[in-house]
Amino acid sequence: MLSDLPIAVIGAGAMGEAIIGGLLRNELVAADQILASHPREDRRRELSHHYGIQTTHDNLAAAQWGRVVIFAVKPQQLRRVLPPLRGALRDDDLAISVIAGATIASFAEALDHQAVVRSMPNTPAQIGCGMTVWTAAPAVNERQRGWAATVLGALGRELFVDNETYLDMATAINGTGPAYVFLMMEAMIDAGVHLGLSRRIAEELVQQTMLGSVQYAIQSGLHPAQLRNAVTSPGGTSAAALSELERGGLRTVLADAIWAAYRRSVELGRNG
Numbered sequence: 001m002l003s004d005l006p007i008a009v010i011g012a013g014a015m016g017e018a019i020i021g022g023l024l025r026n027e028l029v030a031a032d033q034i035l036a037s038h039p040r041e042d043r044r045r046e047l048s049h050h051y052g053i054q055t056t057h058d059n060l061a062a063a064q065w066g067r068v069v070i071f072a073v074k075p076q077q078l079r080r081v082l083p084p085l086r087g088a089l090r091d092d093d094l095a096i097s098v099i100a101g102a103t104i105a106s107f108a109e110a111l112d113h114q115a116v117v118r119s120m121p122n123t124p125a126q127i128g129c130g131m132t133v134w135t136a137a138p139a140v141n142e143r144q145r146g147w148a149a150t151v152l153g154a155l156g157r158e159l160f161v162d163n164e165t166y167l168d169m170a171t172a173i174n175g176t177g178p179a180y181v182f183l184m185m186e187a188m189i190d191a192g193v194h195l196g197l198s199r200r201i202a203e204e205l206v207q208q209t210m211l212g213s214v215q216y217a218i219q220s221g222l223h224p225a226q227l228r229n230a231v232t233s234p235g236g237t238s239a240a241a242l243s244e245l246e247r248g249g250l251r252t253v254l255a256d257a258i259w260a261a262y263r264r265s266v267e268l269g270r271n272g
């Protein structure tokens with residue numbers, strides 16, 4: 001589907017690399033179909049050595065070369081990155097952003113280009129297990145939507161939404177979500193070590209418990225509260241633990257954290 005479609009990646013850091021890796025792992029493009037633009041020479045060397053892709057320091061050359069141009073710089077870098085690229089994309093080119101907060105309107109205006117996709121992936125994309133939410137400007141045609149679905153599908157699951165306001169919400173849930181999960185894993189492992197388990201055993205127990213619980217929830221299709229009730233024997237250990245979690249306000253803290261991430265995403269869109 002992407003055969004012979006030149007793909008440029010502007011800002012090949014963690015997310016840009018996840019996209020490059022996904023495209024190549026899924027054999028959606030040949031390595032020489034990808035051009036990554038990065039200001040640091042050591043990073044360019046690393047990317048070309050590891051993936052066999054082309055690299056440049058010149059964002060404008062990359063934007064002019066790609067038919068699909070992927071933007072993966074930090075939100076704070078965008079204000080400097082976009083203006084020199086104004087007018088660089090041809091009418092039938094597609095811009096795809098993975099940048100938190102950055103709106104379709106801000107891209108379209110800065111680039112003077114209407115075919116823009118805004119997406120929000122997450123770091124499990126590094127191993128093809130990501131969750132990416134995306135939306136498209138009205139100017140993105142069916143063919144370009146197909147390109148976007150294929151590129152973003154290379155990161156794991158992709159979900160199209162027809163409402164851009166969902167993107168800031170997705171940023172707080174799936175985009176930022178791995179941070180909540182990893183913090184919880186870390187805390188559980190540390191508590192296991194505090195109890196007296198070796199770190200190696202604690203890590204294995206926590207990892208498989210997380211993995212098994214998620215797979216069980218998906219495969220059973222049961223509501224999380226039903227699954228939690230099934231763990232909670234009357235007068236038992238789960239009831240004792242859950243009582244502490246409620247007393248500590250876990251639900252409220254999580255909800256507050258998710259709102260904070262959402263507000264920050266909206267704010268990044270306004271201020272960069």
Ligand SMILES: NC(=O)C1=CN([C@@H]2O[C@H](COP(=O)(O)OP(=O)(O)OC[C@H]3O[C@@H](n4cnc5c(N)ncnc54)[C@H](OP(=O)(O)O)[C@@H]3O)[C@@H](O)[C@H]2O)C=CC1
Nearest residue numbers: 011012013014015072073074075098099100121122123175
């Ligand atoms: N990390 C995550 O979990 C997620 C991130 N995102 C979004 O992805 C984007 C990138 O995040 P992430 O990959 O984590 O960040 P990184 O810092 O790893 O990637 C950004 C890259 O852009 C490079 N860069 C800096 N200036 C320029 C420039 N002028 N032209 C081209 N490249 C430049 C940076 O180089 P240098 O290192 O030298 O500064 C860096 O390698 C962000 O906008 C973020 O909101 C979206 C979903 C999840």
Ligand SMILES: O=C(O)[C@@H]1CCC=N1
Nearest residue numbers: 100122171175176177
């Ligand atoms: O922390 C951030 O801003 C990025 C966006 C979503 C996840 N990480």
